[in-house]
Amino acid sequence: MATPPVETTPPETKTILPPQAIKAPAGQRLHALHYKLVLTLYRVFAISVLYLVLIGILAYAWVMGFYAVNNSWAAPVILSAADEKSLDFREKLVTSQQTIEDLKVDTKKLGDGVAEMKKHRAALLALEPELQAAIAREQNHNLVAGPALSTLDQQKLADNSKTQKVLETLNQVESNIHKDLTSGLITQGDAATQLAAVNQTRNAYTDSKIAEILLTDSVLDKTTVGTGSLDVLVKQAELRSEVAQLDVAINVAEKQLQEENRQIDRLHQAIATAKQNPYYLNASGGQTLYFAFVPYDDQAYATPGNTIYDCYLNMVLCHKVGSVKQVFPGEEQATHPIFKTQIRGFLIQMNLDHPESAKSKTVFMGRKPVLF
Numbered sequence: 001m002a003t004p005p006v007e008t009t010p011p012e013t014k015t016i017l018p019p020q021a022i023k024a025p026a027g028q029r030l031h032a033l034h035y036k037l038v039l040t041l042y043r044v045f046a047i048s049v050l051y052l053v054l055i056g057i058l059a060y061a062w063v064m065g066f067y068a069v070n071n072s073w074a075a076p077v078i079l080s081a082a083d084e085k086s087l088d089f090r091e092k093l094v095t096s097q098q099t100i101e102d103l104k105v106d107t108k109k110l111g112d113g114v115a116e117m118k119k120h121r122a123a124l125l126a127l128e129p130e131l132q133a134a135i136a137r138e139q140n141h142n143l144v145a146g147p148a149l150s151t152l153d154q155q156k157l158a159d160n161s162k163t164q165k166v167l168e169t170l171n172q173v174e175s176n177i178h179k180d181l182t183s184g185l186i187t188q189g190d191a192a193t194q195l196a197a198v199n200q201t202r203n204a205y206t207d208s209k210i211a212e213i214l215l216t217d218s219v220l221d222k223t224t225v226g227t228g229s230l231d232v233l234v235k236q237a238e239l240r241s242e243v244a245q246l247d248v249a250i251n252v253a254e255k256q257l258q259e260e261n262r263q264i265d266r267l268h269q270a271i272a273t274a275k276q277n278p279y280y281l282n283a284s285g286g287q288t289l290y291f292a293f294v295p296y297d298d299q300a301y302a303t304p305g306n307t308i309y310d311c312y313l314n315m316v317l318c319h320k321v322g323s324v325k326q327v328f329p330g331e332e333q334a335t336h337p338i339f340k341t342q343i344r345g346f347l348i349q350m351n352l353d354h355p356e357s358a359k360s361k362t363v364f365m366g367r368k369p370v371l372f
Contacts, residue, residue: 066315067338070369072301073362074292074308075337077347079278089279093271100267103260110257114250121246124239131236138232156212163205170198278328278347290322290358293334294365295345301366302327302348309364310357314338318368322352337361 067073079086174195181191274280278291294302304324311318328347336343350358357363 063315063338066369067336070364071298072364072366072369073298074294074302074348074365075334075362076350076358076360077291077293077334078358079289079291083279086279089274089277093274093280096267096271096274100264100271103264103267107257107260107264110253110260114253114257117246117250117253121243121250124243124246127239128236128243131232131239135232135236156208160205160208160212163201163208167202167205170201174198276326276328277330278349281349288355290350290352290355291347292350292363293332293345294348295336295343298365299346302346303366306366308350308352308357309368310354310360311362311364311369314360314362315369318364318370321354321357321363322350324365325349325351 081087177186177191177194177198180186181188186194278289281289302324304326306324307320308322308324309318310321326349328349330346331344332347333342333344335341350363352358
């Protein structure tokens with residue numbers, strides 16, 4: 001069976017008008033225009049900020065990369081005479097100079113003392129030969145005089161013995177004088193004269209005995225080593241001992257003098273070295289000095305006479321501002337002006353034609369960093 005055809009109704013067609021054909025109210029059109037302008041400005045601002053951020057990142061990366069590979073930069077350092085290091089350095093320098101002055105006073109005293117001891121020693125040594133000669137003369141004299149005095153002593157003893165026998169006869173004479181005086185054979189004056197002669201003879205005998213005893217003492221002195229000779233020997237020993245003590249004292253004083261002179265020389269050398277230190281030059285005052293910190297990686301360009309350049313933006317449009325005057329050997333530590341990390345290096349002194357460059361973050365030595 002055939003299916004009957006289905007009737008279809010064509011869809012209802014809609015007419016779409018272009019936007020220009022739609023006439024919106026004037027307020028709505030102005031609002032849409034403002035919205036479109038703000039959207040355009042926002043897009044321009046966003047793109048600009050994006051490019052600026054990108055440029056900033058690239059510039060930061062360029063600066064970081066530049067300072068990572070550049071080996072000619074230096075960081076100016078402003079040193080003041082009131083800095084702690086400068087004051088401490090100055091104090092130590094003054095202390096060293098005072099020590100030198102004290103050592104000079106000590107060496108002057110030691111030098112004078114050594115000279116006086118040497119003079120005294122020379123005088124004592126000059127006495128030694130004279131003392132030896134005196135001892136020799138005395139010994140030679142004793143060798144001659146001793147036997148002679150001994151012979152005279154024996155003769156004196158014999159004379160005294162004979163005189164004693166004469167005195168025994170005088171005793172009889174004295175008795176006879178008294179008898180004659182009693183008998184009236186002689187006057188009292190004659191008796192007194194004769195008795196005085198007898199007494200004089202006795203006195204002479206007594207003096208002779210005393211002289212013999214003294215002669216015995218002289219013989220003892222000339223023929224034996226007495227206390228007088230021992231005193232001379234003691235003085236000779238004391239003289240030699242004093243000379244030996246002076247030798248020891250002179251030796252010690254000379255060694256001390258040499259050591260103090262060496263210490264003075266060492267202090268002078270230390271001060272001479274210290275005077276080449278930037279802190280001494282800075283503390284001494286008198287004129288404005290300019291210094292810069294150089295890391296060890298950049299030391300190839302830190303040579304006296306090399307040109308110093310200052311740059312805008314720390315790397316471009318560089319111009320000559322001075323030269324390297326001298327390099328200081330002591331190690332210093334500083335903070336990297338870009339990376340803000342601790343680095344090791346040394347200081348240089350700069351001759352600057354433009355003092356304001358001492359306030360720059362970095363300067364460059366030897367050549368311009370980017371050739372313009």
